[in-house]
Amino acid sequence: MTVRDTTPADATAVYRLLTGFATSHRPDRTVFDDVTFPRIIEAAAAGRAEFLLAEHDSRVIGYLLALRLPTLFAGGTVLELLELTVDAAVRGRGTGSALIRAAQSRARAAKDIEVTVPTRRAADFYRGLGFHETAAYLKWSTT
Numbered sequence: 198m199t200v201r202d203t204t205p206a207d208a209t210a211v212y213r214l215l216t217g218f219a220t221s222h223r224p225d226r227t228v229f230d231d232v233t234f235p236r237i238i239e240a241a242a243a244g245r246a247e248f249l250l251a252e253h254d255s256r257v258i259g260y261l262l263a264l265r266l267p268t269l270f271a272g273g274t275v276l277e278l279l280e281l282t283v284d285a286a287v288r289g290r291g292t293g294s295a296l297i298r299a300a301q302s303r304a305r306a307a308k309d310i311e312v313t314v315p316t317r318r319a320a321d322f323y324r325g326l327g328f329h330e331t332a333a334y335l336k337w338s339t340t
C-alpha cells in the first residue's frame with residue numbers, strides 16, 4: 198500500500214469513497230466536480246491543505262483531507278484533519294494509520310504547530326496514533 202498526493206485524475210475514486218463517508222451532507226457529483234474537488238486540489242497545490250490517497254494494487258482504498266490554518270493562538274499554522282475514510286472492505290489493515298502518519302509527517306515538514314481532528318466516530322483510533330482530547334467541537338449550520 199502506498200500513500201500519495203491526490204491528483205485531478207482521482208476524482209471518481211475519491212467521490213466513491215466520499216459517498217460512503219459523508220453522513221451530515223449528501224454529496225452532489227456536479228458540485229463535487231465543479232466546485233469542491235478542484236478547490237481542494239488547488240488548496241493542496243498551494244500548501245494550504247494536505248489531500249492524500251492510499252492505494253493498493255492501483256486501486257484507491259482511502260483518502261485524507263486536512264486544512265492548514267493560520268492561527269494567532271498557536272503561534273503558527275494548525276493542520277486540521279477534516280475527512281478520513283477507508284474502503285469498508287479493507288478496514289483494519291493499517292490504511293487509516295498510514296494516512297494519519299503521512300499527514301503527521303507533512304505537518305512536521307511544514308512546521309505546523311499541531312494536528313487537530315474533530316471526531317465522534319473514531320476517537321480511540323486517533324488516541325492510538327498519539328492524539329489526546331483537548332476540546333469539545335460545536336457546530337452551527339447556516340441552513
Ligand SMILES: CC(C)(COP(=O)(O)OP(=O)(O)OC[C@H]1O[C@@H](n2cnc3c(N)ncnc32)[C@H](O)[C@@H]1OP(=O)(O)O)[C@@H](O)C(=O)NCCC(=O)NCCS
Nearest residue numbers: 281282283288289290291292293294295316318319321322
Ligand atoms: C476510522 C478509519 C479511517 C480507520 O481506518 P483503518 O484502515 O480501518 O484503520 P487501521 O487499520 O489503521 O486501524 C488502526 C487501529 O485503530 C482501530 N480502529 C479502526 N477504526 C476505529 C474506530 N472507528 N474506532 C476505534 N478504533 C478504530 C483498529 O482496530 C486498529 O487497532 P489495533 O492497532 O489495536 O489493531 C476507518 O475505520 C473508516 O473509514 N471509518 C469510517 C469513517 C470514519 O469514521 N472516519 C473518521 C472520522 S474523522
